Amino acid sequence: MPKETSGKSAQPAKSRLPKPLKNQAGDLLRSPCPLACMLDVCGDRWTLLVIRDLFFGRSRFKDFSASPEGIPTNILTERLNRLIRHGLAEQVPAEDGTQRMGYQLTEKGRALRPVLEAMRDWGLKWEPTTRVEMK
């Protein structure tokens, strides 16, 4: 009988390589740290602002685009697709009767509310030139 030479040996190896962990979208994790994983999804200058707008009830491309920070449209497109890929947002028929589509948060996306609130509170307390706009 030939010797076992295939990738998987009959006996499980003593020292196993650390299995590469992946997030829900299938991307490799930098580490098992939940914070690092969260940053791989949302860790940039724009993503959480789009999520903020979604929390405000904005749902259309033009709405996000009209926010005062002025996100470039190509970035906006990429971020919306990423939010969908990671299951934080989904596309739904627009509620204004037209046949256009809008975006809305999923439960996973809405679960970020405490994160946004904590960031807002920190900004208001430690960066006194900031304020929440009432519109």
Add this chain to the structure above:
Amino acid sequence: MPKETSGKSAQPAKSRLPKPLKNQAGDLLRSPCPLACMLDVCGDRWTLLVIRDLFFGRSRFKDFSASPEGIPTNILTERLNRLIRHGLAEQVPAEDGTQRMGYQLTEKGRALRPVLEAMRDWGLKWEPTTRVEMK
């Protein structure tokens, strides 16, 4: 007498340009939104991981460098300087008797604890491959 043509007119103009708001470090704000301001300080893949390490009590360049995510050393240098510039961290003499310096969070930096906790909780709940390492 020549007509007034310089930038500043004698009478203050009725409709004033919106004063450019700045954060504590003197950078222009993208908007008055506290979240947007917070993201201008911490909105990238690495900064909050360094702050996490500082919360873990790590204080030395080599400690941050040794974290499992593997931050590049040039990025680490830039981020540490930025944390200092924005008043989230400060340099202090190392506590190990040597004449090296270490970093530690200021009150402003420690105030980010609720943000990190909320992000950690979100990651643990919605990205099940993540976990907190107990070391």
Add this chain to the structure above:
DNA sequence: TCTTTTTACTTGCATTTTGCAAGCATTTAG
């Protein structure tokens, strides 16, 4: 109905940021 405007992107390109590897001066350990 025909034209115009709005919406939701896409494309091209210059600039900036990131990531990797190597180098280097100072400090510490042996």
Add this chain to the structure above:
DNA sequence: CTAAATGCTTGCAAAATGCAAGTAAAAAGA
């Protein structure tokens, strides 16, 4: 005194960002 560790800096390729312009489909207006 020598070797290793520390805390960076530098150079460069690759990726992300930002800006402006372009485009196709849908909606609004004449």
